[in-house]
Amino acid sequence: MSNSKYYYDNNPYFNKDKYKTLWNGYLAYKIDDTYISDERQLNDILVDVCERNFYITLQENYIYLSFDSDEYLYHYQFEKMIKPSINKIQENFKIFIEEGEFYATEIKHCGNQYKYTINQSINHDNEKKITIKKKTMNWENYEKAKISKKK
16 A cells, blocks of 8 residues: 555656646736727737737726636746736737736645736836735645634
8 A cells, every 4th residue: 555645646647746727817907098909919929928828808908818727837937927928018008007816726636726916006216016916725724724723
């Protein structure tokens, strides 16, 4: 008998280093006079920066993005690419992205769920500053903490 906790710990089909993550979220930009209407150009920017295709939906001043489990996109990769993506979108479309929110769910046993909140402000020197706040949720850890509080 093996020392693994679950039967799939030693299963080659459940490689711990390669798991899929579902992503969805939005970026909201300030409306001046124009809306982004060219999904193809936006997709080209994201492919250039992120090297991945996203599902894109444009609605008024919102850019909705999602990513399914056909490829791998880990939270640390997202953290590296989101700021350059925002900067490139703003530069190409001459807009100002004010906020955004993204959700990710790891498709693995006891995987994490992530929530990213994105805000952008302009300081007194007219410098743009993007801030990203990350919250992580793991249901197994949550249940353990809930049980330990009862004791």
